Amino acid sequence: MIRTLGSLVFYTRFLRSFSALGFRRRARDWRPLAPDLSGQRWVVTGATGGIGRATALAACRFGAEVIAIARSDDKLDTLRAEAEGAGRIRPLRADLSLLREVRALVDDPTVAEGGIDVLVDNVGVLLNDFWITEENLECSLATNLLGHVVLAEGLRDAGRFGDDALVIEVSSGGMYGTPLTIEPMLAPDPDDWDGMAAYAMHKRAQVALTRAWNERWQGAPTVQVMHPGWVDTEGVKTALPGFRAALKKVLRNADQGADTILWLAAERPPIPAEGGIWLDRELQPEHEFGFTRDGADVDELNAAVKALLDDAGKGARGESGDRRVR
Ligand SMILES: NC(=O)c1ccc[n+]([C@@H]2O[C@H](COP(=O)([O-])OP(=O)(O)OC[C@H]3O[C@@H](n4cnc5c(N)ncnc54)[C@H](OP(=O)(O)O)[C@@H]3O)[C@@H](O)[C@H]2O)c1
Numbered sequence: 001m002i003r004t005l006g007s008l009v010f011y012t013r014f015l016r017s018f019s020a021l022g023f024r025r026r027a028r029d030w031r032p033l034a035p036d037l038s039g040q041r042w043v044v045t046g047a048t049g050g051i052g053r054a055t056a057l058a059a060c061r062f063g064a065e066v067i068a069i070a071r072s073d074d075k076l077d078t079l080r081a082e083a084e085g086a087g088r089i090r091p092l093r094a095d096l097s098l099l100r101e102v103r104a105l106v107d108d109p110t111v112a113e114g115g116i117d118v119l120v121d122n123v124g125v126l127l128n129d130f131w132i133t134e135e136n137l138e139c140s141l142a143t144n145l146l147g148h149v150v151l152a153e154g155l156r157d158a159g160r161f162g163d164d165a166l167v168i169e170v171s172s173g174g175m176y177g178t179p180l181t182i183e184p185m186l187a188p189d190p191d192d193w194d195g196m197a198a199y200a201m202h203k204r205a206q207v208a209l210t211r212a213w214n215e216r217w218q219g220a221p222t223v224q225v226m227h228p229g230w231v232d233t234e235g236v237k238t239a240l241p242g243f244r245a246a247l248k249k250v251l252r253n254a255d256q257g258a259d260t261i262l263w264l265a266a267e268r269p270p271i272p273a274e275g276g277i278w279l280d281r282e283l284q285p286e287h288e289f290g291f292t293r294d295g296a297d298v299d300e301l302n303a304a305v306k307a308l309l310d311d312a313g314k315g316a317r318g319e320s321g322d323r324r325v326r
Contacts, residue, residue, distance in 0.1 A: 010177055018173050018229040019250040026280040035266035038063030038086055041116050045096055046123030048075035050233030051170065054254035055120055055261050061085035067110055071095045096123045097133050097143040099150050099312055106154040115162025116155060118265050121148045122170040126239035130193040135312055138188050140195065144202035149305055156221065165221035166268065168261050169210050171277060173227045175203035176288045180295030182304050207286055208298045211275045222271055224264050226278035231257035
């Protein structure tokens, strides 16, 4: 009951901003985007559906070569066939919930053959059931957060980014509902699994890590974090059928969800000194509720993520391949 009330308050609070109503209101003053991305090499994760697909196709239309990463060869073939414009799609199959496959991307010849100008770390899932990957990590944690860390840090350590490169982390407005956490996020209890709460924690962690990366990396590459609002995608259809049914008429389409990603890459606004998260080409605060300000320390999060990744690398976390449902 308290949870339902909390969700109601949350959705009512953000309805006019995160829905297509918010997008349309803000877009009235915009010039259409038409950047010349020719000569640029982009990497887009989760590129065959929803926001990732819209991003990959638009970047290609504007002239970029887009290394499109997803796990279905068929969907990657379809994406390549749909591409228009001066750029091209370079499909790359990987399961981004498996860290060994994410690590392998760094040295993949398609990735390594030239500098990367833009990494759109878009892949993300909300899992209502508790799944363990064959590397013994909770699947949404691995996909939404650990894989992002491995990919962005791995590409940087290997010198794969070009000059003036930009990493765009695709987070979610769901992160407004939680402070930064460490233990509940990195060691979730399968008997007390709440996929929505876990997703919000991953998305909050992306925002905190963006700030930490920018402090550490000093522009090489630059990192920005955005959220797309509420977008009608397969992900929403599968994970949040009730939410979709209630709000279907005011959900954004995938192009609207991808707009701020393309705008960030085209306009290159400076890193916001005080942090923040982009929505509809505008910087928004990292916190909307007082209770989320008192979160964990990002350095402690970094250390805990590193320890977890070292541990996962050794395959030392119990039995593999099992699925446990709440
Ligand atoms: N839609 C929204 O309202 C909304 C709101 C806030 C934030 N976001 C964020 O926006 C991002 C994109 O969301 P979306 O709604 O567009 O998602 P989506 O419709 O579910 O599409 C996700 C894409 O990622 C791929 N993918 C999923 N798991 C993968 C894995 N393990 N390995 C490789 N590829 C994988 C999917 O391919 P398959 O077909 O193989 O699954 C698909 O191409 C996510 O980070 C999400 O959290 C979305």
